[in-house]
Amino acid sequence: MAKVLVATEKPFAKVAADGIRKIFEEAGYDCVFLEKYTSQDDFIAAATEADAIVIRSDKADKAVIDNGKNLKIIVRAGAGYDNVDLAAATAKNVVVMNTPGQNSNAVAELAMGMMVYQARNQFNGSSGSELLGKTLGIHAYGNVGKNIARIAKGFGMQVMAFDPFVSKETIEADGVQCVESVEELYSKCQYLSVNIPANDKTKKSINYDLLMKMPANATLVNTARKEVICEEGLKKVFAERNDFKYVSDIAPDCASDLTAHAGRFFFTPKKMGAQTSEANINAGLAAARQIIAYLEENDTTFKVN
Ligand code: 3PG
Numbered sequence: 001m002a003k004v005l006v007a008t009e010k011p012f013a014k015v016a017a018d019g020i021r022k023i024f025e026e027a028g029y030d031c032v033f034l035e036k037y038t039s040q041d042d043f044i045a046a047a048t049e050a051d052a053i054v055i056r057s058d059k060a061d062k063a064v065i066d067n068g069k070n071l072k073i074i075v076r077a078g079a080g081y082d083n084v085d086l087a088a089a090t091a092k093n094v095v096v097m098n099t100p101g102q103n104s105n106a107v108a109e110l111a112m113g114m115m116v117y118q119a120r121n122q123f124n125g126s127s128g129s130e131l132l133g134k135t136l137g138i139h140a141y142g143n144v145g146k147n148i149a150r151i152a153k154g155f156g157m158q159v160m161a162f163d164p165f166v167s168k169e170t171i172e173a174d175g176v177q178c179v180e181s182v183e184e185l186y187s188k189c190q191y192l193s194v195n196i197p198a199n200d201k202t203k204k205s206i207n208y209d210l211l212m213k214m215p216a217n218a219t220l221v222n223t224a225r226k227e228v229i230c231e232e233g234l235k236k237v238f239a240e241r242n243d244f245k246y247v248s249d250i251a252p253d254c255a256s257d258l259t260a261h262a263g264r265f266f267f268t269p270k271k272m273g274a275q276t277s278e279a280n281i282n283a284g285l286a287a288a289r290q291i292i293a294y295l296e297e298n299d300t301t302f303k304v305n
Contacts, residue, residue: 002295003070004031004288005050007043007058010270011035012077016280020054023288027296040064047071052291054284055083057271060096062088073294075302077287078103078274079143080225082198086305095294097302099286101143106279107249108147110272111193111223112155114247118219122266132156135215137189139182139206140196141166144223148193149176160189186213191221198225208233211244222248223273238264249273 004024011017017033024031034046040059047053047068052075053060060074065088073095076084081098089096115136120128136152138145141163149159153175160177162185171178179185186192192214196202207230211220218241222229231254237244238261251267252258258265274283293299 002029002051003049004029004052004054004291005034005046006031006054007034007037007046008054008056009035009037009043009058010056010275012056012280012284013277015277016284019281020284020288023285023292027292029292052295054287054291056274056283057083060084060089065089065092065094068094073097073291075099075287075290077283080197081304082225082227090305095300095303096305097287097290097294097300098304099283099290100302102282102286103274103276103279104143105147106276107144107223107273108151109276110249111144111148111221112151114221114223114249114266115191115219118221118245118247118266122263124263129217131191133158134191135160135189136191136193137161137179137185138176139163139185139192139194140224141171141176142195145193145195146174148195149174157191160185182210183213186210187215190215190217191219194220194222194224194228196224196228198227203227204230206230206233208236211237212241214244217243217245219245219247222246222250226250226252 021031037043044063044067047064050068051070052073054075054077056077062085071094076098079098079100084096086096119131134157136157136159138148138161141161152159160179161171162179162182168178206228231252235254235257238258245264247266249268249271255267290302
């Protein structure tokens with residue numbers, strides 16, 4: 001009987017966890033949940049017998065992978081797989097997959113909510129501003145970016161996007177203006193939504209020069225990864241521009257250095273973008289089905305290594 005470990009430090013909604021368990025049980029698999037664990041050692045130990053692992057932002061590092069002596073597949077129930085040691089997995093012939101698109105509406109809705117929250121001065125009672133007619137730049141037009149564009153157009157925002165991997169035709173087909181460079185995007189947009197993955201090319205790429213290009217009353221919205229922001233640059237921008245605001249689903253490491261700028265930043269206490277029942281069901285059930293399809297039929301759709 002194949003053994004599956006669902007390792008979620010931040011658990012799925014119960015309805016999603018029940019659905020995942022049901023899919024595996026119907027397939028005749030043994031499914032174990034490790035939730036809200038507080039030590040990476042617990043994850044490493046739980047991986048020992050697993051043939052397959054489902055994770056969220058949990059760190060599938062070399063120790064987890066090496067300890068999984070029967071391990072064949074890891075599915076990240078979500079989009080970003082920067083939390084998986086791909087080299088270690090590939091070296092052990094462990095397939096790594098994600099579940100692209102399954103939680104992207106949830107993340108997009110949070111990005112819009114954070115924009116409204118900041119535009120209304122964090123609901124402090126003073127007069128804020130509206131999103132109608134404002135410019136919004138979408139930095140990377142993937143599943144989340146596309147959903148943000150759809151919702152932002154409903155708000156009456158003027159939406160632009162930059163993505164070197166997506167054609168101008170695809171972007172423009174959504175009624176979104178395609179700009180030629182990242183510099184152009186930041187120069188033209190009062191609101192800027194960061195949707196790039198964290199990798200060797202993108203880490204620290206949102207830097208001082210880029211942020212200083214943003215027009216007056218700029219708001220940077222980050223529902224991607226904290227690593228893509230150059231924090232030294234961010235601190236400098238806060239110090240030099242009293243019109244600059246930063247709202248993020250992940251607190252930067254330098255959060256405590258920003259206390260002097262209260263009202264101009266907001267960070268969720270825990271990564272909340274994908275934390276909806278719907279997204280948990282979509283991504284969690286997709287992950288379960290992908291594991292079964294791989295183990296039963298060698299289906300490698302969504303393999304990323
Ligand atoms: C993702 O990459 O899918 C999101 O960042 C969601 O991460 P989470 O599953 O840890 O909430």
